[in-house]
Every structure is written in C-alpha cells, then in structure tokens.
Amino acid sequence: MTDTTAAFEGDYQGEKAIWLRAGSYEAAVLPNVGANLIALRDTEKGYRFLHEPAPEEFASFKQAPVIHGIPILFPPNRYEDGKLPWNGKVYELPVNEEATGNHIHGFVHDIPWTVEAYSSDAAASRVTLALRVREGHSVYAHLPHDFTIRLVYTLSRLGLHQQVTVHNEGQDEMPCLLAFHTAINAPFADNATAADYRFRLTIGQRWELSERMLPTGRHQALTAEEARMKGEGLSPFWAPMDNHYTVEAQNGSNRMELTDAKNNVKLVYDAGTAFKMWMIWNNGATEGFFCPEPQLNLVNAPSVALPAEQTGLVALQPGELWESASRIYCVELA
Numbered sequence: 001m002t003d004t005t006a007a008f009e010g011d012y013q014g015e016k017a018i019w020l021r022a023g024s025y026e027a028a029v030l031p032n033v034g035a036n037l038i039a040l041r042d043t044e045k046g047y048r049f050l051h052e053p054a055p056e057e058f059a060s061f062k063q064a065p066v067i068h069g070i071p072i073l074f075p076p077n078r079y080e081d082g083k084l085p086w087n088g089k090v091y092e093l094p095v096n097e098e099a100t101g102n103h104i105h106g107f108v109h110d111i112p113w114t115v116e117a118y119s120s121d122a123a124a125s126r127v128t129l130a131l132r133v134r135e136g137h138s139v140y141a142h143l144p145h146d147f148t149i150r151l152v153y154t155l156s157r158l159g160l161h162q163q164v165t166v167h168n169e170g171q172d173e174m175p176c177l178l179a180f181h182t183a184i185n186a187p188f189a190d191n192a193t194a195a196d197y198r199f200r201l202t203i204g205q206r207w208e209l210s211e212r213m214l215p216t217g218r219h220q221a222l223t224a225e226e227a228r229m230k231g232e233g234l235s236p237f238w239a240p241m242d243n244h245y246t247v248e249a250q251n252g253s254n255r256m257e258l259t260d261a262k263n264n265v266k267l268v269y270d271a272g273t274a275f276k277m278w279m280i281w282n283n284g285a286t287e288g289f290f291c292p293e294p295q296l297n298l299v300n301a302p303s304v305a306l307p308a309e310q311t312g313l314v315a316l317q318p319g320e321l322w323e324s325a326s327r328i329y330c331v332e333l334a
Contacts, residue, residue: 003157007118007125012038013058018118020125023157030069033062034109035129035151038069040160040328046190049267049328051183051289064110067183067283067291071109072164074149076179077279077299078102080214084143085302086175093142100212102300105181107139108149116150124156146170147316149178159329166323168316175302176314176322179279179295182269184258186236186290192262194287198233200257201292203278204248207299214300215244233259236282236290244299245278256292264333274324276312294326 006021010028017028017038024044029037040049053061053068061068075084075093082103084091093103108131118127131149133139147170152163168174186197205219206226228234230248236258247254256269271294279299282290297312298304304311314322 005120005125007120018127020155022155031115032112035113036069047188049188071181073179074106074108075177126154128152145174162326167321176316196262198259199236200233201229202250202254203230204246207244237285240285241282267330270327272324272326
C-alpha cells in the first residue's frame with residue numbers, strides 16, 4: 001500500500017471538487033454543492049463506500065443533493081407546517097414537502113460553501129470548508145442569527161475523519177439543529193451483492209411518528225428485527241425503513257457497522273456520542289444504498305413538549321461553539 005498523500009483542486013463529473021488522497025483511500029468534496037463529501041473510496045480494493053450519483057443522475061443530484069455522499073442538514077429533517085418556535089418567536093421555514101405539509105432538510109446542503117484551506121503532509125490530507133451566515137445571506141432569511149458552520153475533513157491511512165463546529169457569532173441565543181444524511185453503499189464492493197451485507201446500529205428506543213412523520217413524544221417497542229439491529233445485525237434492507245431512534249452507545253461508541261461477508265471486511269461509521277438520535281432510511285428497502293443519519297436533535301424538536309435533555313435541542317449562547325467528530329474506516333476481519 002502506498003503512503004502517498006495529496007490534496008488538490010480538481011473536478012468531479014465537471015463540478016469543482018477538492019480531492020484528498022492518503023494511502024489507498026481517496027475522497028472528494030464539492031464546495032459549491034453544500035460541501036458534500038461525495039466520494040470515499042479504497043482505490044486498491046475497488047471499494048466505493050458512499051452512494052455517488054451516476055453521470056445521468058448528476059443534474060438531478062445538484063437540484064436535490066440529499067441521497068448521495070454526506071450532505072449536512074441544518075436544521076435537519078422535518079418541522080411542522082414549516083414553523084420553528086424559538087424564544088418567543090416563530091421562524092418561518094418554506095413548506096417543501098407537499099405530502100406532509102412540513103419543511104424538510106434545511107438550507108445548507110445545496111448552496112456554496114467557502115474553501116478556507118486544503119493541504120497535505122506525510123501523515124494525512126485535509127480540507128476546511130465554512131458557511132458564514134450574516135444578514136443578507138440566504139440562510140439568514142429563515143434563521144436570523146450570525147453564525148459559522150465549519151467542516152474539516154482529514155484523510156489518512158486510518159480512514160476519513162470529520163470535524164464539524166457551529167459557532168454562534170451573534171448577540172442572541174440560537175438553536176443548533178444538525179444532522180448528516182450519510183448515504184452508504186451496500187454493496188460497496190464490486191464482487192459482492194446486497195445479500196452479503198449485515199449492519200448494526202447503536203439504537204436505543206424508537207420514536208413513534210405520526211402520519212406526517214412527526215414525533216408524537218412517545219416511544220414504541222422495538223420489533224425483534226430492530227433488536228437485531230443493535231445486536232447481531234441483519235440486512236440493511238430487511239424492511240422499508242424511515243425510522244427515528246434514540247442513541248444508546250455501546251462500549252462507549254455510537255456507530256453503524258456494515259459487514260461484507262464476501263470480502264470479510266467491516267465498514268465502521270463512528271458518529272460520535274454528541275449525536276443523540278438516529279434516522280435511518282433505506283429507500284423503501286431498495287437494495288444498493290441506505291442512509292444511517294446521525295442527528296443531534298429529535299425531529300421537530302422545538303415543537304415537541306419534552307425537556308431538551310430528551311429532544312437533544314441545543315441552545316448556543318453568544319460566542320459559544322458546538323463541536324463533534326466522526327470517523328469512517330474499513331477494517332479486515334480475522
């Protein structure tokens with residue numbers, strides 16, 4: 001395996017990209033499409049870990065970049081009637097999901113971010129991207145706060161490391177509501193099929209959702225298959241999933257593990273314990289990819305009559321930062 005590292009500006013299907021290389025790993029991030037880390041690959045083994053758009057899908061991907069790569073959602077998931085109550089005010093978000101009458105997925109995953117720096121050294125390659133929101137910015141129209149979201153991706157022989165920070169740079173307390181709609185390939189190896197894959201997820205309790213896909217505030221009993229999700233594991237496509245769960249860390253870790261029995265390897269997505277919820281979506285149990293989504297807060301959290309400790313609703317005071325780190329890597333099994 002080569003130890004070569006590199007970070008450089010190039011293109012991805014004609015779109016500006018920052019490429020990172022380290023050993024057998026390579027990754028690409030799209031600054032002008034929501035800072036989406038669109039590709040993570042092992043070039044020696046031919047693994048493609050993330051769901052990438054096919055060339056004929058690229059135009060539609062740019063219009064709705066949610067089910068490919070690692071989109072960042074701020075605020076994440078659904079908000080009832082497009083309303084986000086906060087400190088005696090109600091922020092109006094566009095109702096962009098006609099079927100439910102809700103707002104969905106926020107405003108930062110499909111707009112340009114700034115590339116602050118990219119570099120490489122003997123150990124790793126890295127890129128820093130930032131979204132600075134001030135009055136006049138498109139996001140400010142819906143979330144009227146001065147803040148900066150910053151993403152740092154570092155690629156090394158240990159895999160991909162992701163650091164995210166939200167910095168409240170204004171004079172008022174602001175809500176911090178964030179998730180990643182991470183799209184994982186299953187299979188990720190060319191010589192395997194979906195039947196070769198099993199996954200585990202560190203879920204706790206399942207949230208009951210209404211017909212509008214909003215939490216009722218109650219939990220539901222896990223099915224036998226859901227218990228296997230956090231135990232011995234099962235197929236990512238065992239049933240259609242658009243499910244919401246609390247996090248229950250195992251061995252100090254909050255993670256998704258995807259095992260490829262054909263190649264005897266395991267992909268680990270260690271999301272970090274700062275995230276208190278999981279969403280999981282598998283496109284109606286369609287084989288090919290699924291989305292284990294680490295989420296800081298409960299869906300529709302500001303409108304759910306539960307304490308912030310239960311909803312994961314984070315309030316950032318002026319000058320404060322919220323920060324989390326995640327890692328994606330692949331290991332060979334004994």
